[in-house]
Amino acid sequence: MRIRNDHGRFETRAIHAGQESDPRNGAVMPPVYLTTTYEQDAPAEPREGYEYSRTTNPTRLCLEENVASLEGGGWGLCFSSGMAATNALLDKLVPGDHVVCGNDLYGGTYRIFRSVFERYGIGFTPVDAADPDSLRAAMEERTRFVFVESPTNPLLHLCDIATMAEIAHAGGALAVVDNTFATPYLQRPLELGADVVVHSMSKYLGGHSDVIAGALVGKDEALREEFAFFQNSVGGCLEALSSFLVLRGIKTLPVRMDRHCANARAVAEFLEAQPAVERVIYPGLASHPQHELAARQMSDFGGMLSFELTGGIEAANAFAMATRVFTLAESLGGVESLVEVPTSMTHAAIPAAERHAAGLADGLVRLSVGIEHVDDLLEDVTRALASADGRRSAQEAG
Numbered sequence: 001m002r003i004r005n006d007h008g009r010f011e012t013r014a015i016h017a018g019q020e021s022d023p024r025n026g027a028v029m030p031p032v033y034l035t036t037t038y039e040q041d042a043p044a045e046p047r048e049g050y051e052y053s054r055t056t057n058p059t060r061l062c063l064e065e066n067v068a069s070l071e072g073g074g075w076g077l078c079f080s081s082g083m084a085a086t087n088a089l090l091d092k093l094v095p096g097d098h099v100v101c102g103n104d105l106y107g108g109t110y111r112i113f114r115s116v117f118e119r120y121g122i123g124f125t126p127v128d129a130a131d132p133d134s135l136r137a138a139m140e141e142r143t144r145f146v147f148v149e150s151p152t153n154p155l156l157h158l159c160d161i162a163t164m165a166e167i168a169h170a171g172g173a174l175a176v177v178d179n180t181f182a183t184p185y186l187q188r189p190l191e192l193g194a195d196v197v198v199h200s201m202s203k204y205l206g207g208h209s210d211v212i213a214g215a216l217v218g219k220d221e222a223l224r225e226e227f228a229f230f231q232n233s234v235g236g237c238l239e240a241l242s243s244f245l246v247l248r249g250i251k252t253l254p255v256r257m258d259r260h261c262a263n264a265r266a267v268a269e270f271l272e273a274q275p276a277v278e279r280v281i282y283p284g285l286a287s288h289p290q291h292e293l294a295a296r297q298m299s300d301f302g303g304m305l306s307f308e309l310t311g312g313i314e315a316a317n318a319f320a321m322a323t324r325v326f327t328l329a330e331s332l333g334g335v336e337s338l339v340e341v342p343t344s345m346t347h348a349a350i351p352a353a354e355r356h357a358a359g360l361a362d363g364l365v366r367l368s369v370g371i372e373h374v375d376d377l378l379e380d381v382t383r384a385l386a387s388a389d390g391r392r393s394a395q396e397a398g
């Protein structure tokens with residue numbers, strides 16, 4: 001596949017790749033092709049390959065070329081959600097196959113592995129993906145994928161992607177990276193040796209908390225054909241209006257990410273100086289155990305951070321309820337700042353013993369730092385910390 005307008009630097013390709021003005025009227029944005037089917041010139045002679053919109057849609061094709069260009073891939077395929085993209089990836093496996101994966105993956109990914117594909121006779125071995133020896137030790141002859149996230153959620157552990165890819169390839173497996181948290185603006189796994197990148201475009205790529213979408217991106221054309229077959233056969237394809245919304249979101253990805261990173265760093269540094277805060281987890285802080293790897297593997301450190309309050313779960317819940325600029329909600333990656341308490345919300349389904357063993361303290365708070373004015377964010381955090389502390393003092397006194 002030749003990608004249209006695949007030239008210039010990242011910021012330029014974010015705006016133009018896969019898109020050109022409409023030759024009939026000059027419209028600069030691709031039309032939203034809300035069509036199910038396409039007129040053919042003769043039986044079995046579709047024009048430019050368009051037959052039916054589950055298989056191919058012009059608006060979706062623009063987005064597919066765009067994400068392929070941004071990840072430095074040869075192809076992209078877009079799905080109705082991040083989970084639909086992961087589903088298409090796993091459709092490649094047959095009973096007896098095996099996957100080595102990170103042990104703190106997105107909850108939905110863990111669920112589709114364990115509750116859907118394990119029933120089809122596919123094995124999953126979760127390991128600490130930050131440790132190359134653990135990855136290597138988990139490889140089996142039947143291992144087909146090594147699947148990791150970096151940074152992870154909510155503990156922001158990193159995986160050395162180049163080393164992971166070497167380990168996967170030495171075992172004859174494909175290296176797969178969920179690049180949702182970093183985005184291709186900050187980290188490009190295919191350039192580090194990975195074979196397939198998975199995205200939830202519902203997060204930073206869409207960027208405005210208004211669309212659910214996913215993607216697979218890769219280099220090898222034979223893989224594209226396999227995954228395009230599953231996209232069409234299973235049917236989890238992205239529809240035209242959602243494709244348009246993600247295309248629009250991606251145009252501002254670089255400027256949004258710059259602000260996300262700057263704001264997150266300011267909030268992380270501020271929190272690190274507060275006595276009520278036990279520790280701050282942000283790859284951009286020198287205190288992060290993998291700060292050096294982050295600086296090498298990513299061009300900046302992202303908009304996600306977590307911190308632990310000394311007051312435990314009560315303080316965490318009180319903090320999350322006291323913010324006014326940070327909205328109490330799951331999800332991440334939109335322009336607005338969000339706060340959540342993993343123990344009570346996104347990670348509540350994981351038994352307490354497992355959570356603690358993985359290092360997820362009850363008092364952990366996760367922030368998706370948005371692109372509002374940084375002073376409003378710092379004032380909000382200050383107010384919420386005081387409120388959380390006030391509740392605790394009142395409880396102790398009472």
Ligand SMILES: *Cc1c(COP(=O)(O)O)cnc(C)c1O
Binds near residue numbers: 181
């Ligand atoms: C949200 C998310 C997903 C799932 O994507 P959906 O678009 O919600 O289906 C997968 N991986 C990560 C890291 C995510 O944050």
